[in-house]
Amino acid sequence: MGTARTPAVEAVGLCLRRHRPLRAPGPMLLADCSFRIPRGAVCGLVGPNGAGKSLLLAAAAGLLAPSAGVLTVLGRPAGSEALLAETGFVGQQRPLYHRLTVTELLSMGRRLNPRWRPEQAGELLELGRISGSTRAGDLSGGQRTLLALALARGKAPHLLLLDEPLADLDPLVRRTVLGLLLADTTDNDSTVLLSSHVLPDLEEAVDHLLLVDGGRIRLAGPVPELLAAHRFHGSRLVRAAGPTTERPSLEELVVHYLGAPTADAWLAPGMRPQRGGGEAVA
Numbered sequence: 001m002g003t004a005r006t007p008a009v010e011a012v013g014l015c016l017r018r019h020r021p022l023r024a025p026g027p028m029l030l031a032d033c034s035f036r037i038p039r040g041a042v043c044g045l046v047g048p049n050g051a052g053k054s055l056l057l058a059a060a061a062g063l064l065a066p067s068a069g070v071l072t073v074l075g076r077p078a079g080s081e082a083l084l085a086e087t088g089f090v091g092q093q094r095p096l097y098h099r100l101t102v103t104e105l106l107s108m109g110r111r112l113n114p115r116w117r118p119e120q121a122g123e124l125l126e127l128g129r130i131s132g133s134t135r136a137g138d139l140s141g142g143q144r145t146l147l148a149l150a151l152a153r154g155k156a157p158h159l160l161l162l163d164e165p166l167a168d169l170d171p172l173v174r175r176t177v178l179g180l181l182l183a184d185t186t187d188n189d190s191t192v193l194l195s196s197h198v199l200p201d202l203e204e205a206v207d208h209l210l211l212v213d214g215g216r217i218r219l220a221g222p223v224p225e226l227l228a229a230h231r232f233h234g235s236r237l238v239r240a241a242g243p244t245t246e247r248p249s250l251e252e253l254v255v256h257y258l259g260a261p262t263a264d265a266w267l268a269p270g271m272r273p274q275r276g277g278g279e280a281v282a
C-alpha cells in the first residue's frame with residue numbers, strides 16, 4: 001500500500017487503443033489522459049455516451065492494459081495482483097454468476113477477501129429486500145446492481161470503481177447508497193470513482209469531478225474549485241472567477257463543457273499529476 005499522500009488513481013499520458021489482433025493499431029479510445037484523484041475523494045466521472053468512462057474504469061480495475069502512458073492505483077501499477085484485495089469494481093454489465101444464490105455469492109466473497117465485512121454487504125442487500133436463497137439470475141435489474149455493489153463493498157476496498165451504479169436504482173435507494181459510499185470514505189479510508197449521467201445525484205454526493213469527452217480529460221478538480229473558476233457573464237459561461245452568485249451549478253458547468261467540445265481543458269492544480277520533482281504536468 002502507498003503512503004497517505006499517494007493518490008488513489010494517477011494517470012500520466014494514459015492512452016488506450018482499440019485492440020485489433022494481427023492488424024494495424026486501432027483508433028485511440030483514450031488519448032493522453034493525465035490526472036490524479038486524491039485519497040478519500042468521492043469523484044464523479046461524467047461525459048457523453050461513448051466518451052471513454054467505462055474504459056477508464058476498466059483500465060483502473062486492471063482489466064485493460066494501457067497502450068502507452070502510466071496508470072497507477074493506490075501507488076501500484078494498475079492490474080497488480082496486490083490490488084485485487086484493495087479495489088472493488090462494479091462494471092456496467094454487472095457480471096454475476098447467475099446460477100448461484102445470493103448466499104453462495106456472499107460466501108465466495110468472504111472466502112476470497114481477507115478484509116470481508118458482512119455487515120457492509122448486508123446493508124445493501126437489505127435496501128433491495130434481497131433474500132439469500134434467490135439465484136442471482138432471478139433478481140431484478142436494480143437488485144442485481146445492489147448485489148454487485150454489496151460484493152464490491154463487502155471487501156472494504158480502499159478504492160471502489162463503479163460504472164453507472166445508480167442507473168437502475170430507485171431515488172430513495174440511490175440516495176441511501178450514495179450516503180453509505182460517502183460514509184465509507186471515512187470509515188474504510190476508501191476512495192470512490194463512479195460514473196453517472198445523473199448529475200443532480202452527483203451534485204449532492206461528489207467532492208471531485210472528472211469529465212471525459214472523446215477519450216480526453218476535459219475537466220478535473222475538486223467541485224468547489226471547478227465552480228469557483230467559472231462564472232456567468234450574462235447568459236454566457238466564461239472561465240473567470242467571480243462572486244458566488246454568478247457561479248454555475250455543477251450541472252450547468254458539465255452541460256456547458258459537453259456543448260463546447262473544442263473548449264480548452266481545465267484541470268485544478270491538485271488533480272494534475274506530479275513529475276518526480278513535484279512539478280505539475282501541464
Ligand SMILES: Nc1ncnc2c1ncn2[C@@H]1O[C@H](COP(=O)(O)OP(=O)(O)OP(=O)(O)O)[C@@H](O)[C@H]1O
Pocket residue numbers: 018019029047048049050051052053054055056
Ligand atoms: N471492448 C471494446 N472494444 C473496442 N472498442 C470499445 C470497447 N469498449 C468500448 N469501446 C469503444 O470505446 C469508446 C468508449 O466507450 P465507453 O464504453 O468507455 O464509453 P462510456 O463513456 O462508458 O459511454 P456510456 O455513457 O454510453 O456508457 C466507444 O467508442 C466504444 O465504441
